[in-house]
Amino acid sequence: MANPPPSSRREKALEVLRRLDADIVDPVSADLDAVSPDLVEVVFGFAFADVLSRPGIDRKTREMLTVAALTAMGTAPEQLEFHIGAAMNVGVSREEIIEIMLQMAVYAGVPAFMNGITAARKAFAARD
Incomplete structure (x- = not known):
């Protein structure tokens, strides 16, 4: 093409x-x-x-929100893994990622949390 x-x-x-x-x-x-x-x-x-280019929310916050939403959805593991890496690229720490996942365990359920942790483990390993 x-x-x-x-x-x-x-x-x-x-x-x-x-x-x-x-x-x-x-x-x-x-x-x-x-x-x-x-x-x-x-x-x-x-x-x-x-x-994402709008001025109302900084990029770090937007990525944290994106990680939370994708974790809660539970249906986009590759995009979640990408956005966990992107979040770390804009200043979100591993500890903050884990806290986001724990928050989603409360509101989206433990299965969504477990899927999120799998994506986080892959994103963290890609950095190590």
Whole structure:
């Protein structure tokens, strides 16, 4: 598939993603572009350029919220593992990640907590 035309929204989304984890930008955008050149623009544009770039909440807090939401969902282990790593990249400590998981055990249940801990263990191991 041909390279998608550059857009400021696409570039802004990829720049935000780059700040969370620079190593993932090229492979993920290439993978999505291979399916459809609109996917990065639409999906990442919405998530990273439109929402995560808003000034109302700092990036560290946004990543903590994302880790909590993905843990509670329990259906996106790869995205949770990515966002745990991204959270650590923007200053969230391992101890804070564990506290988020414990909070989710209370409100989302122990199975969600256990799945979250599995993702955390993988994200922590990737750093060691």
